[in-house]
Amino acid sequence: MKVKELEEHPTFAAVLPPATSEEYDTTGWRAFKPVVDKEKCTGCLICWVYCPEPAIIRTPDRKIEFDYKHCKGCGICEVECPVKAIKMVKEV
Amino acid sequence: MSYKPIRTLFELPTEENLAPGHRMCSGCGVTVGVRQILLAAPKDVIVVTATGCLEVSTVAYPYTAWRCPWVHVAFENAAAVASGIEAALKALERKGYGKRHPVIAFGGDGGTYDIGIQALSGALERGHRFLYVCYDNEAYMNTGIQRSGGTPYGTWTTTTPFGKVRPGKTEVKKNLMGIVVAHGIPYAATASISHWKDLMNKVRKALSCDGPSFIHLLTPCNRGWRFDPAQTIRIAKLAVETRYFPLYEVENGVYRITVPVPRPKPIEEFIKAQGRLRHLLRPEYADALATFKKQVEDYYSYVEMMTKATSSK
Numbered sequence: 001m002k003v004k005e006l007e008e009h010p011t012f013a014a015v016l017p018p019a020t021s022e023e024y025d026t027t028g029w030r031a032f033k034p035v036v037d038k039e040k041c042t043g044c045l046i047c048w049v050y051c052p053e054p055a056i057i058r059t060p061d062r063k064i065e066f067d068y069k070h071c072k073g074c075g076i077c078e079v080e081c082p083v084k085a086i087k088m089v090k091e092v
Numbered sequence: 093m094s095y096k097p098i099r100t101l102f103e104l105p106t107e108e109n110l111a112p113g114h115r116m117c118s119g120c121g122v123t124v125g126v127r128q129i130l131l132a133a134p135k136d137v138i139v140v141t142a143t144g145c146l147e148v149s150t151v152a153y154p155y156t157a158w159r160c161p162w163v164h165v166a167f168e169n170a171a172a173v174a175s176g177i178e179a180a181l182k183a184l185e186r187k188g189y190g191k192r193h194p195v196i197a198f199g200g201d202g203g204t205y206d207i208g209i210q211a212l213s214g215a216l217e218r219g220h221r222f223l224y225v226c227y228d229n230e231a232y233m234n235t236g237i238q239r240s241g242g243t244p245y246g247t248w249t250t251t252t253p254f255g256k257v258r259p260g261k262t263e264v265k266k267n268l269m270g271i272v273v274a275h276g277i278p279y280a281a282t283a284s285i286s287h288w289k290d291l292m293n294k295v296r297k298a299l300s301c302d303g304p305s306f307i308h309l310l311t312p313c314n315r316g317w318r319f320d321p322a323q324t325i326r327i328a329k330l331a332v333e334t335r336y337f338p339l340y341e342v343e344n345g346v347y348r349i350t351v352p353v354p355r356p357k358p359i360e361e362f363i364k365a366q367g368r369l370r371h372l373l374r375p376e377y378a379d380a381l382a383t384f385k386k387q388v389e390d391y392y393s394y395v396e397m398m399t400k401a402t403s404s405k
């Protein structure tokens with residue numbers, strides 16, 4: 001390889017701006033989406049600490065909301081919610 | 093060890109060092125664990141990752157899911173890379189360029205039990221101030237479920253099928269904690285993603301050490317263990333409740349069980365929840381089931397024995 005080519009194709013990859021994966025949409029990964037019943041939700045944050053993405057947002061009213069651009073529909077939050085405030089519903 | 097314990101979820105930060113949009117599988121236990129660890133760690137942490145799911149799937153070029161400085165070099169050398177970073181930061185600190193950043197290295201079970209063990213041993217022996225986390229999904233998952241030194245006995249993987257001759261893997265799950273503790277480091281602990289408070293306080297404790305620390309974290313993988321992704325946390329919890337995965341810490345050589353399990357659930361509950369182990373419940377694998385059970389009981393007794401033996405230290 002000529003030196004110029006090496007300069008164009010460095011032997012390492014670097015990404016300087018942080019957290020750029022947020023631009024990436026994983027909506028199409030899911031068949032079911034979580035829906036929260038805000039009346040039932042106690043704001044305990046158990047779902048939030050167990051979400052693998054994270055795709056659960058803590059809201060100022062001390063409850064939660066889903067980030068549907070990044071939720072993959074795994075259903076962990078539905079299973080872990082202690083008061084059953086989350087239901088997985090089929091995507092249409 | 094002085095550290096600020098975590099008591100509630102409300103005191104945790106809202107901005108995280110792992111961003112969504114990564115390509116880890118839906119319901120993956122690894123990112124649940126990494127999130128919990130980074131929520132407990134200071135914001136100015138530097139992360140090193142060995143090759144494996146966490147590395148491959150958080151940095152699909154040109155994207156990165158990391159908000160903190162992050163580096164990957166190879167499969168076998170996460171602990172060596174972390175050592176170099178720590179040594180450089182230490183030199184800078186000595187020359188008056190501010191405080192040292194905390195350094196955390198993540199490696200899978202393949203990257204820790206097998207391929208990275210010499211780099212890990214060297215780093216622990218040299219005494220670098222860093223935390224090494226082995227996220228244990230009990231096989232080489234990123235390349236399609238091959239057995240590792242961390243895969244338990246009797247487990248189905250693509251390289252340890254069960255059939256007439258074998259019941260799945262025929263070797264024991266290596267005692268990784270024993271190997272790590274033998275280096276005489278200040279702090280080592282096991283943890284499960286189901287017990288977030290236990291894990292987070294172990295992270296705080298580990299990072300308060302002036303020397304190497306180690307966390308062995310159980311991270312169920314729905315692809316490799318064959319279960320419904322929604323059950324990830326349930327399975328991690330069952331691992332603790334059946335005594336399959338004892339939660340303990342070793343602080344300056346003194347063992348302590350942090351989540352005692354006085355009345356364990358039957359191990360069958362853990363086994364039947366996963367396709368990789370379920371065959372052990374068939375009559376033709378009765379001997380293998382007995383061996384599996386004995387290994388689980390022996391390991392728990394060993395931890396209890398070490399706790400008793402070091403309690404007066």
Ligand SMILES: Cc1ncc(C[n+]2csc(CCOP(=O)(O)OP(=O)(O)O)c2C)c(N)n1
Nearest residue numbers: 143144145167200201202203231232233234
């Ligand atoms: C030296 C070397 N050997 C093999 C590979 C191929 N490889 C990439 S990821 C991986 C599996 C990693 O397994 P583990 O450390 O258990 O992490 P997991 O994928 O389960 O998260 C393998 C074998 C590699 N990248 N480098």
Ligand code: SF4
Nearest residue numbers: 051071072074075077
């Ligand atoms: S379904 Fe899974 S990915 Fe979506 S918000 Fe719930 S836990 Fe997170």
Ligand code: SF4
Nearest residue numbers: 116117120145233313
């Ligand atoms: S293969 Fe397993 S460990 Fe890897 S990203 Fe998928 S669920 Fe997670």
